[in-house]
Amino acid sequence: MSDTVKKSPDAVPQQSDMSGPKRPGLVLALLAACALMIVLDSTVVYVALPKIQQSLEMGGTGLVWVVNAYALAFGGLMLLGGRAGDIVGQRRVLLVGLVIFGVASLICGLATSPEMLIAARAAQGVGAALVAPTSLSLIPINFTNDAARTKAIGVYTGIAAAGGTFGLIIGGVLSDAASWRWVFFINVPVVALVVLLAPTAIRESQPQRGSFDFVGAVTSTGAMVALVYALVRTSTAGWDDPVVLACLAAAAVLFTVLLLVERRARQPLLPLRLFTDRVRASGFVTLLFFPAAFAGMFFFLTQYFQVVWSYSALRTGFAFIPAAVLVLVAAILTGQLVPKLGSTVVAGIGALLTAGAMIWLTQISADGGYATSLLGPLVLGGFGAGLIYASVTTSIMSNVTPDVTGAASSVLQAVQQIGPALGLAVLVTAAGTPADPVDGMRRAFWVAALIAALPAVLALLGRPSRTN
CATH class of the missing domain: 1.20.1250.20 (MFS general substrate transporter like domains)
Structure with missing residues (x-):
């Protein structure tokens, strides 16, 4: 018997094919569009950086933060975004994240100063941290049949994995043919379309009632930000950099505290x-x-x-x-x-x-x-x-x-x-x-x-x- 049908205490209850979405192609297209958009924004900006630097008269440090602000907010809030969907509803959190991401993308494209662009990129990361985990978690909720779920996850992950490369190409084409600002503007109509169609096409998850794990949220966010920043900085500053060592130490302490807290939490942010x-x-x-x-x-x-x-x-x-x-x-x-x-x-x-x-x-x-x-x-x-x-x-x-x-x-x-x-x-x-x-x-x-x-x-x- 294949290992994919192994059951455990956490196994998803099997349901009939009739419990799937009425328009599975549309549901998968909407969720995959979310994945592609989030991944694209991790790489699409790379090709546009030289023109951003020239347009906004930005220094080298500022350019680094155009990339890092997104990565830190995205990685730091990832655990919080997924668990928030469990508690209040995956589709609801997805829509909130999309709105944040879309508005932030618009502000990025309209940015008139380095500070404005960096702040908007951080806001994009916040939206991405809500969209990425909820868009994936909505697949098993909407595709409960084994075969349909496996196929949907394959399409979703394939598009997400390939999106980084296509981001480099799209960024180059938009920067050369139009303006670096269109690297960000292109997200706005995609967000609008998904927000318009998702409420009726995508099935909502069952919200989990109970108190929110604020201590877990703070410690997990702090640990992820410290770890991601340390690793990002390592590639340029080296492993012996004092800031890198301090961030790694802080991440280790915060992750330890997180594990201790989650063992006793009634509704843990990170279920062990x-x-x-x-x-x-x-x-x-x-x-x-x-x-x-x-x-x-x-x-x-x-x-x-x-x-x-x-x-x-x-x-x-x-x-x-x-x-x-x-x-x-x-x-x-x-x-x-x-x-x-x-x-x-x-x-x-x-x-x-x-x-x-x-x-x-x-x-x-x-x-x-x-x-x-x-x-x-x-x-x-x-x-x-x-x-x-x-x-x-x-x-x-x-x-x-x-x-x-x-x-x-x-x-x-x-x-x-x-x-x-x-x-x-x-x-x-x-x-x-x-x-x-x-x-x-x-x-x-x-x-x-x-x-x-x-x-x-x-x-x-x-x-x-x-x-x-």
Whole structure:
């Protein structure tokens, strides 16, 4: 029997196909649009930074905060956003987050000073922290049939995983053809459309009555902000930077306090029973470490294309299209593979494929060609990543009760947010500063290969025992 039908105390009760949404295509399109929009805004701004700097006369530090303000607010409030949906209703919190995100996007596009833009980017992060976990948690609530839910999660995660690459392309096109301001304006009509259609198309979750865990909210937010900031700063300041060390220490203390508080809370922000299931726990660990390796591939190949081969930012974005397309294709195929092979087997295959891609990339050289040296690992890595993201997300979100769906979604996306920052901190350290940058990239890809192979081990350890 496949591991995807394993039951636990947290398993979602099975319902008939008739309990699904009346317009499943529309529901999935709306939720996937939310995922794509949130991911795009994590990367779309990168290509626009030079023109933003020129237009607003912004210094280098300000440019860094255009990126970091979004990342800190997004990562810091992620746990709070998901749990808020459990308590007051996932759809309700989603709509509130969309309004915040849309208004903040409009202000970003209208910004007349660096301070105005940075503040609006932070507000965008707040909205994203509400939208990201609730949009994912609404999938098992609206798609209760196993096959339909697995397919929906595959499409959702595929679009989300591929969105970062498409963000680079869209950012370049909008910045060159119109203005950097349209990088943000484009969110407004999407938000308006989803807010208009969601109340009637998307089924609401059952709110959980009770007191709100304010202590958990404060400690989790503080811990996440401290950890995300430390990891973001590490890539430029190093591990021995006093600010980095202080933030890591603060994060460790706050996470310890959070665990102690949540053990006694009546309605905890972070239900600890989420981590008692072996499959789910191994899934969380996989989604922490795997993005660390996959993000490293994008980071170093971006440097390779632009520094070694002198690609423009827009051409670099197009170079990643094969990986982005294969992520989406594999994620959609996962809906057919998981019922036959089981989610852990599919994740293990994806891990091995991606680790192979990283090993392939250790052979790069300055005089290589795109088709002969890089197309293969991009295709292999993209396909493997799609298998992992979709199968692990399915195994986590199909194995929780409705009252903690938002909490599970927020933990899942929180570890995905931390993973790339952690990976870049480790891989940049591994690369060092050699005279030949390609030598450093090779070292980084060896480390990335080891990290990418970890989910294959976790797949074996996390696979549940067979039952009759």
